[in-house]
Amino acid sequence: GYGRFGLRYAEQPAGSTASDTFLESRFRLNIDGTAETDGGVQFSARVRMQADDNGALNTAGTAGLNGARFTTQYEGFRVDVGNIAGVIDNLPNYYGFEPGLSAFTGQYTGVDYAFDAYSSTGAGVNGVFAQYAFGDFAVSASFSPEETGAGEQYGISAQYSGANWAVALGYSENDPIGAGADSSDMLVLTASATFGAFTGVIFVGDESSDLDPTGANFDTFYGLSVNYEVGAATDVMFSYGDGSATNDTQSFGLGVVQDLGGGVSLRGGIGQNDTAGVDQMVGDLGVQFNF
Template identity: 50%
Template sequence: MKKVLFATTALVATAGVAAAEVNFSGYGRFGLGYQEDRTQTTTLTDAGADGVPGTSDDVSYAGTTESDDVILVSRFRLNIDGIAETDGGVRFEGRIRVQADDDGQGEAGTAQLNGARYSVIFGGLRVDAGNIAGSFDNLANYYGYEVGLETFLGQYSGVDYSFATYSSTGAGVNGVFFQYAVGDFAFGASYDQAATITASNHVAPVPPATVGTLDLTEEDGDRWDISATYTFDNITAALAYGRQTDGGSGDDPSLLVFTLGAEFGDFAGTLFVADDNTENTEVDATDGTAYGLSVAYNVGAATTIQFVYGDGSADGDTRNVGIGAHYDLGGGVSLRGGIGQIKEGEADSFVRADFGAQFNF
């Protein structure tokens, strides 16, 4: 859904630059969240036989305990955008984000600062670098109409492939995203790389030394995505393909996604289908077809009703189904909520719901 964010702007004239400004925007949300049989996980780490934490014989133990089904949920997000534009009309942007979320167990979390994203924009061309959103994250109608104050249900729930996403609280992938729009067409591509480091052996320290040694192996990984979008009248079709290499082991995960979105007066809907190949050792659990849909219907001037469904053909895919609603109070403030069922693989399904207020600024 389109978000209108009003900013506080500082303008500074500089030589060779038409204008520079700093914008602040974001939103806050808070309310109650319900999850059937909510649990919390606690992890403890044993230093192993050598008694030194951080070596390859460390052992981690995880246990779960019951938690409150109903908790206070919240988020505060502040975007800080630095913008400059040359006399020739080339726009340069840099963004960082400050975000504070609840911890999922009813406790407040501290605000965190994320990695920076840099952008160059000219006409229909946009290039992002740093903490980017990749081609899938930017794909039209990938997320559809998510349900709930926390947008906890989505049509894409059956996808297991990991693609480049913008991180609100971390450093991000440090990649590059390119998009060019001309007329009704838009083309996109993204790339990022990461090194996977594994330990094959270790040598315990000999007293009085306190630090041992590890034999480490590094494999370079590359991940790239491409996309194409076409809009005709009130219908938008989009296609994206991504692939990831992992240093020559022979298993290259990939994802192919097709989305279709349309608006007809007060009704809007999206369709989603994907071919998901994670190349996991247990491919039956993750590889297959993911599919879903979402719809939104305006009931009067202030109320919007939503429905979403997402699933996949693999044994371990997650199914989402539910309904939600928004009620616009004006001034960027709305009441939001949703209820639905989530089923993760072969596990028992559970009900999740929430309700609260969101204000954009």
């Protein structure tokens, strides 16, 4: 797990009495149990303990436990059950390089589709994720059953990693049972390449929702992020995300990570979000330490 704390700035809307600046903090501890059969099949289970600040309220919460995830692995085959990450959440380079102590922005800010994601503080989707890897290639699929009104969701993805580059393609669809016309879906392509100290990621995709026929929120999205190793202990990163829908958030972020040794790093970033013509400055600075 890790701990992190620092100061975070998020410009508040005009007229708001909430605080622009507040204490950012997180405590995260993964509690893992593992076993392996005589035949070499590995089983593991994880519950995460996490405490977070409450942002502009300037308070922090008590630590909590999330839903359990169970994993079975045998050679290139892996199945997760329970509080899973779906194919999009597991897609290589989906998140790219996220600037800031709190990873406050990234290349994905144009995405509106709510894909199945691992929940650090909640129960998660109680689904199944399966992946088969052979050589540099892997294919994945995920499924989560209908919950009350949320829809059943499935997805498939494929990924390839070369020596200095990687590509991945993912598709996910969400279909509420018993309702006619409110399904949504998402298709996304990521690609990364490394040249010496420089790594770049590009990110592009399309999404649609039956509830958004004019595409005010669900439409094409795109972004990129880059990381540059300035020295042995210093990384600088930049991210840009946008989409073609009217309400999509355009974001820029610039961040730096300074390794202090022993699993400790100084991290900070600054960025801007522009949603439907309203600009917001954001930034943070602090320390993260792994344990």
